[in-house]
Amino acid sequence: MKSFEQEDYQKFIFPYGERKIEVKIPLRNAPQILKIKEPKGLSNETGEILRAIQNPLKSEPLKNLLKPRSKVALIISDITRPVPNHKIVPCILDELSKVPVPLNNITMIVATGMHRANTENELKSMLGKKVVEKIKIINHDSLNSDNLTSFGETSYGTPLEINKIVAGADVNIATGYIEPHEFAGFTGGRKSILPGVSGIETIKRNHRPEMIDHPKAKIGILKGNPIHEDMVEGAEIVGLDFIINVILNSRKEIVKVLAGDFYHAHLEGVEFYRRYAAPDIVKRADIVIASSGYPLDGDLYQSIKSVISSESFVNEGGVIILLTESRDGLGPGIFGKWMRTITSLDEVAPRIRKEGYSPELDHCYLLAKILRKLKLIIVTQNPSVRSIKFSKRLQTTSSIDKALKIALAEKGQEASIIGLPYAPRFVVKGDK
Numbered sequence: 001m002k003s004f005e006q007e008d009y010q011k012f013i014f015p016y017g018e019r020k021i022e023v024k025i026p027l028r029n030a031p032q033i034l035k036i037k038e039p040k041g042l043s044n045e046t047g048e049i050l051r052a053i054q055n056p057l058k059s060e061p062l063k064n065l066l067k068p069r070s071k072v073a074l075i076i077s078d079i080t081r082p083v084p085n086h087k088i089v090p091c092i093l094d095e096l097s098k099v100p101v102p103l104n105n106i107t108m109i110v111a112t113g114m115h116r117a118n119t120e121n122e123l124k125s126m127l128g129k130k131v132v133e134k135i136k137i138i139n140h141d142s143l144n145s146d147n148l149t150s151f152g153e154t155s156y157g158t159p160l161e162i163n164k165i166v167a168g169a170d171v172n173i174a175t176g177y178i179e180p181h182e183f184a185g186f187t188g189g190r191k192s193i194l195p196g197v198s199g200i201e202t203i204k205r206n207h208r209p210e211m212i213d214h215p216k217a218k219i220g221i222l223k224g225n226p227i228h229e230d231m232v233e234g235a236e237i238v239g240l241d242f243i244i245n246v247i248l249n250s251r252k253e254i255v256k257v258l259a260g261d262f263y264h265a266h267l268e269g270v271e272f273y274r275r276y277a278a279p280d281i282v283k284r285a286d287i288v289i290a291s292s293g294y295p296l297d298g299d300l301y302q303s304i305k306s307v308i309s310s311e312s313f314v315n316e317g318g319v320i321i322l323l324t325e326s327r328d329g330l331g332p333g334i335f336g337k338w339m340r341t342i343t344s345l346d347e348v349a350p351r352i353r354k355e356g357y358s359p360e361l362d363h364c365y366l367l368a369k370i371l372r373k374l375k376l377i378i379v380t381q382n383p384s385v386r387s388i389k390f391s392k393r394l395q396t397t398s399s400i401d402k403a404l405k406i407a408l409a410e411k412g413q414e415a416s417i418i419g420l421p422y423a424p425r426f427v428v429k430g431d432k
Contacts, residue, residue: 014421015250015293017325023289023400025417029408032285033419034313036426037276041253045084048257049091053244056260057268062092062242065171066099073169074108074135075192078115079122080295080302082252083177086128088244092173093131107165108137111174111196114203114332114359117141138165142200151237156230158206161199162238172238174262176245178269180277180427182308182366183212184231185222188245189266194234200359206230207359209352212366219309220278220427222270235262245269250422278429281313286415287407288314289400290423291323300324300339300378300385301331304363306423311370313418313426319375319407323400326382332360339364343389345371375410377403 007026012033014023025031042048053062066072074092077083089108096106108127110118117139123132140163141147149167151160166172174192181187195203206227211217216224240262247256247269258269290306297303303324310320330336338361342348348368352361370376371393378396380386386396397403408415420426 012419012421014289014291014323014419015297016291016323017297017327018294021323021400023419025289025404025419028413029287029415029417031417031419032281033421034279034281034426035421036279038249039255039276041249041251041255042257045087045254046091048254049088049244050094052257052259053091053095056242056265057258058264059242059260062095062173062259063098065241066096066101067170068099068101070099070101070105070170071168072096072101072106073166073172074106075111075166075172075174075197076108076126077176077192077196078110078112079118079126080115080298081177081187082248082295083175084246084248084252084254085126085175086131087254088175088246089127089131092175092244093135103134104136106135107169108135109163109165109197110137110139111192112140112142113195113198114142114200116332140197142195142198142203145199148199154230154233154237156205156226156233158194158230158234159201160194160234160237161202162193163197166193166197166238171241173242173244174240176243178245178247178258178266178273179425180219180309182219182305183217183227183362185218185220185225185228186266186270186273188269189243189262190228190231190235190240192235192243193238193240194231195359198234202234203359204357206234207362209357209365212362219312220274222267232263247273250425274427277425277427279426280429281418284313284315285318285418286315286411287319287321287417288420289321289323289417290420292422292424294325294327296424297324297326299328299331300326301335301360301363304367306420307370307376308366309423309426310420311374312428313420314374316373319377319410321377321379321400321403321407323379324385326380326385329382329384330388334358335360335364339388339390343391345391345393377406379403
């Protein structure tokens with residue numbers, strides 16, 4: 001038999017950070033590289049954003065919702081999401097100027113949820129220097145109870161503690177993008193409120209293990225998903241008046257703009273996304289190679305989304321190979337701490353009972369569930385990620401070739417292989 005280096009193989013390209021890397025997969029493994037249908041980017045993005053804002057779904061045009069002295073909260077996603085706010089926000093400000101709403105009545109809130117604050121340089125890269133210099137911008141802080149207002153509870157028992165600026169605004173506008181989410185079904189829409197500008201206790205309750213364990217709390221599923229339904233209820237109670245959400249292709253070009261009522265515009269975007277994001281696949285494979293590219297592989301925490309997405313495409317007992325740059329290391333503090341200090345899956349549940357559950361542990365919790373069924377090999381150049389233990393079913397390496405050798409030794413030299421470039425963008429056909 002030929003050695004791995006002598007094999008007849010096919011080259012495939014996977015995103016890794018902001019660049020692409022080449023992966024050689026032996027032909028004997030009958031590799032399938034799954035791709036979603038890629039709509040073309042809009043030829044006139046600005047024109048389509050303005051058209052959507054002025055002709056919204058199930059809503060009055062944005063300017064009709066405002067008065068000249070309205071206090072406006074403009075909620076945007078943070079640096080971990082590839083929302084093209086440098087294109088969307090100027091269009092919103094243009095509409096507000098027609099009312100006119102003075103600039104000092106507008107506050108932009110970065111919906112960090114439980115993520116870190118964004119730096120001034122990051123804000124400039126997200127919004128453009130001109131916008132940063134003329135609009136007041138704050139990073140939401142879920143841990144600062146002094147900056148939160150209570151709206152009571154949802155029917156799921158979630159205490160609604162929301163950023164005071166959002167709570168005190170006359171009109172709340174949110175931007176975002178729509179793609180699959182590991183337990184809320186899809187991103188976008190209602191997520192700008194919960195978890196985006198919610199307090200930590202609100203996020204804890206919505207993201208608690210009992211909710212994540214629900215059989216409908218899955219990628220691509222909204223109907224019957226308690227996490228999604230709790231988020232919708234929260235946004236209704238708080239008042240999310242208008243959204244501008246986009247759908248992007250793998251080149252991060254805008255392919256669709258949805259604006260208007262937060263529920264109906266989001267749902268229409270989800271249905272548009274489903275039409276092209278479910279790949280045709282005959283059967284699962286023994287090995288799945290997955291990646292996402294930046295910003296979703298900015299740290300290991302975000303990169304776990306690729307692992308969660310891949311679970312639907314790999315046989316039980318199979319191997320997932322995750323390619324992640326993880327330029328920012330492991331991710332949120334407690335997630336990183338647990339990934340460094342846990343050495344066995346049997347430690348996870350007792351530690352949660354002892355130390356309590358934090359929303360930043362959601363990916364740790366989900367990863368532990370996946371590793372009871374599968375093996376994971378992480379390919380990265382980042383030494384902090386390569387140093388993690390967590391489980392004997394998790395290995396790290398700096399080489400994709402080495403990762404493939406390990407996986408083929410585990411599953412057999414004839415093992416079937418599926419590649420998932422941009423893994424978090426996939427949904428399973430038939431899931432609703």
